[in-house]
Amino acid sequence: MGNNKKSAGKNLIVQGSILAVASIVVRLIGILYRIPLTNIVGNEGMGYYGFAFEVYQILVILSTNAVPVAVSKLTAARVARHQYKNAQAIFRCSIIFAAVLSGTLALITFVGARWISIFMFGGIVEVAPALRVLAPTVFVCAVMGVFRGYTQGLGNMAPTAFSQVVEQLFNAVVSVAAAAILISRGAAFGAAGGTLGTLMGAVSSLVFLYLVYSSYRPQLGLRMKKDPTKKLLENKDIYRMIGLTIIPLVLTSTIYQISSLLDSALFSNILKAIGYQPSFISSLYGIYSSKYQLLINLPLGITAALSVAMMPGIAGAIALKRHEQVREQMDLVIRVTMLIAIPCAVGVAVMGGPIMQMLFRDTTTLPGRMLIIGAVTIVFYALSTLTSTILQASNHMRIPVINAGISLGIHIVFTVVLLAFADLHIFALIYGNIVFSFSMCVLNLRSLAKLIDYRLDIPKMCGAAVIASAIMGAVTFFVYKGSIYLIHSNLISTVIAVLVAVVVYALVMIVTHGVTEEELYLFPKGDMIVKLLYRLHLL
Structure with missing residues (x-):
């Protein structure tokens, strides 16, 4: 039994690591191509780009984002019982469901792009060209999401990971090239060129996933032939299951994203009402969406990968009523998430300015x-994202929706007051996001304690990471300042400081036993890591 638990934990970390590495690569590519894209279209063009993406993200959430998680959960539950025919039926119905829903939303968006721009962003119609390019992307992403969810439900995160990298590579090349060609027609068309890469990236990813699925077919056919299941799911039952699973996921994700869309709408409309010029509003939002959020979202992609990797394992364990295994996976993924998120937050706070300059x-x-x-x-x-996933995977689907709705209400009131009366412009959005995310954490943790008697042991989960991150932050700050004083190069000083930060954090965690030898074994190549640390006399 102990070996099975260790194996389950190791598999979770391995699958999560595959997605995490892909997420890092994807976001690094995103940072790299945003540099020439920003230089081509400017802060004003990136503002139009950012406004269009806020609408696009809502459409993707309504038709796409919940699909991989829902398909993954439903598939994993059937695979755990060896019901491969039912798993395949779920995949087939999910394709139809996603295509119809996303196709409808894409058509409405394409036709109504100008009206959406006028209504949402205080009459800034320059958002419309980029929005029209993004409209068909919604359809492609929805179908792509079904393929990703199906392979995740089979316990394989590699197709999703590789498809994300393929998607981002095509996105980067096409975005920069199209923006460079169309910028001669103005910042709005330059922004539209940037969004064309998103469409072509999604198409390339869908083609890649279809080829992967085709390679799976012979193996899937053999499994279905051996499938002893007598009671096969009817299509109407599958559509009902998909709907009941997707709707709470969509509502939670929508509330997360709608806070960002409302931020952009409130920001543009309120600042225009109090006298700011549209070009200045767009430039400020361009800095926020293309620079600030880019750096904030890099570590969040890593932690989100762990949430995705966790869903099939918890769904399968719940289907087999292995409640102890569920709790162990919760402990493991929360602890690993905090080991990543806390030092990233400190690093961004200390080195954010130099990194932006670089x-x-x-x-x-x-x-x-x-x-x-x-x-x-x-x-x-x-x-908050992780605890929402835990609640949903534990079949408490409505709770994160309720918690997100309460948090959104608090967020809106707080943001409107700061925008209208404190004249904090872009900082009002930042303070509002702090309030929203903190409220979600508190409410989700309260729900976990009440519903499944799971209480977060903060000292155990976060204590070592907080101490190590504080030491890392102080050392990094002085290393950067010292390097700037000696060599007068921000680029070299930033690289040195970031490398020092990684080494210092790892050493402090190991020396203070913030991470144990048993936990190190769970990571990919964990045995090699442990052997190296013994040779260095650090264990």
Whole structure:
């Protein structure tokens, strides 16, 4: 039994690591191509790009984002019982469900792009061209999400990981090339060129996933032939299951994303009402969406990968009524998430300004100040997303929706007051996000304690990471300042400081036993890591 638990924990970390590595690669590519894209279209063009993406993200959530998680959960529950025919039927019905829903939303968006721009963003119609390019992307992403969810439900995260990298590579090349060609027609068309890469990236990813699925077919055919299941699910029952699973996931994700869409709408409309010029509003939002959020979202992608990897394991364990295994996976994934999120938040707060200067040649203090204030949301968003996934995987689907709705109400009131009466412009959005993510954490943790008697042991889960991160932050700050004083190069000083930060955090965690030898064995190549640490006399 002990070996089975260890194996389950190791598999969770391995699968999560595959997605995490892919997430890092994808976001690094995103950072790299955003640099020339921002230089081509400018802050104003990136503002139009950012506004269009806020609408696009809502459409993706309504038709796409919940699909991989729902298909993964439903498939994993059937595979755990060796019901391969039912798993295949779920896949087939999910394709139809996703295609119809996303196709409808895509058509409405394409036709109504100008009206959406006028209504949502205070008459900034320059958002419409980018929105029209993004409309068909919604359909492609929805179908792609079904393929990803199916392979995840089979316990294999590699197809999703590789498809994400393929998607981002095509996205990067096409975005920069199309923006460079179309910028001669103005910032709005330059932004539309940037969104064309999103469409072509999604198409390339869908083709890749279909080829992977085709390679699975012979093996799936053999499994279905051996499937002893006598009671096969009817299509109407499958559609009902998909709907009942997707709707709570969609509502939770929508509330998460709608807070961002409302932020952009409130920001543009309120600032315009109090006298700011549209070009200045768009430039400010361009800094927020293309620079600030880019750096904040990099570590969140890693923690989100662990949530995705956790869902099939918990769904399968619940289907087999292995409640102890469920709790162990919860402990493991929360602890690993905090080991990543806390040092990332400290690192972004300390080194955000120099990194912005290195990436975008932005010597102004605004992006750095934004990151110092907003870095704490990395921890709150990581934990709130993870706890929402745990509640959903534990069949408490409505609770995260309710908690997100309460948090959104608090967030809206707080943000409106700061925008209208405190004249904090872009900082009002940052403070509002802190309030929203913190509220979600508190409410989700309260729900976990009440519903499944799961209480977060904060000292055990976060204590060592907080201490190690504080030491890392102090050392990194002085290393950067010292390097700048000696060599007068922000690029070299930033690289040195970031490398030192990684080494210092790892050493402090190991020396203080913040991470145990048993936990190290769970990571990919864990045995090699442990052997190396013994040779260095660190264990």
